[in-house]
Amino acid sequence: MKRFMTLLACTVAAMSVFAADHAPVLAGDPAKGQQIVSTVCSACHNADGNSTLPTNPKLAGQQADYLVKQMKNFKAEDGKPAERINPVMNAMIAAYTEAQMRDIAAFLSAQKRNGEIAKNSETIEFGRQIFRAGDQSKGLPACAGCHGPTGAGVPAQYPRISGQFAEYTESQLKGFRAGERTNDPNRMMRMVTTKMTDAEIKAVSDYVAGLR
Ligand code: HEC
Numbered sequence: 782m783k784r785f786m787t788l789l790a791c792t793v794a795a796m797s798v799f800a801a802d803h804a805p806v807l808a809g810d811p812a813k814g815q816q817i818v819s820t821v822c823s824a825c826h827n828a829d830g831n832s833t834l835p836t837n838p839k840l841a842g843q844q845a846d847y848l849v850k851q852m853k854n855f856k857a858e859d860g861k862p863a864e865r866i867n868p869v870m871n872a873m874i875a876a877y878t879e880a881q882m883r884d885i886a887a888f889l890s891a892q893k894r895n896g897e898i899a900k901n902s903e904t905i906e907f908g909r910q911i912f913r914a915g916d917q918s919k920g921l922p923a924c925a926g927c928h929g930p931t932g933a934g935v936p937a938q939y940p941r942i943s944g945q946f947a948e949y950t951e952s953q954l955k956g957f958r959a960g961e962r963t964n965d966p967n968r969m970m971r972m973v974t975t976k977m978t979d980a981e982i983k984a985v986s987d988y989v990a991g992l993r
Pocket residue numbers: 817818821822823824825826836837838839840848851852866867869870873874885952
């Protein structure tokens with residue numbers, strides 16, 4: 782019994798060392814993040830991440846891990862070029878460390894997204910169909926299969942796409958399709974979008990803008 786208790790104590794100690802090692806690196810400090818967002822990023826993304834111009838994506842309510850990944854992808858490091866190209870963001874993010882990116886993400890992911898609305902009533906049904914079911918006849922998978930039934934995303938894996946500006950969503954889908962945006966893991970979004978027509982991209986982008 783005594784031996785067992787010693788073993789148990791060792792295991793618990795090992796577990797708490799593990800937690801102490803990892804927790805502070807992963808969890809950002811939202812107060813520090815807010816300070817950076819309100820002084821620097823707010824010019825385009827607003828103080829709470831609810832951008833008002835469609836060229837600047839909404840960041841409020843986005844998955845924290847996805848935000849960190851994008852910030853890292855925008856930053857050129859160790860002599861390697863940035864994985865995601867956008868002259869504005871490549872410049873904006875250059876000064877920040879990964880710890881600061883986690884602070885920023887902790888703040889932004891906790892903000893409530895003010896969603897957009899679907900504007901084209903004629904294509905809403907078509908957009909909904911692509912989002913929910915894809916098109917089996919040509920192997921187009923349902924967006925919901927990865928981004929979730931309400932487009933809210935899945936922590937650490939898939940970003941939120943619901944409530945985003947249709948113009949931004951459309952530009953990203955076309956960017957993936959043209960091979961201009963290439964930072965998607967396992968080419969997931971490039972494979973999806975090469976199966977899509979302009980009309981499908983437009984309809985689904987408008988539909989997800991109104992999703993909650
Ligand atoms: C001058 C305007 C401007 C400023 C200031 C700015 N951004 Fe951006 N940001 C953009 C634009 C434009 C895009 C879209 C890039 C694209 O089309 O690929 C973007 C995209 C992003 C994305 C990717 C969003 C997504 O859904 O993939 C993140 C994350 C981001 N910005 C974070 C920041 C942070 C953090 C700051 C402050 C340190 C900041 N931005 C400051 C204009 C700006």
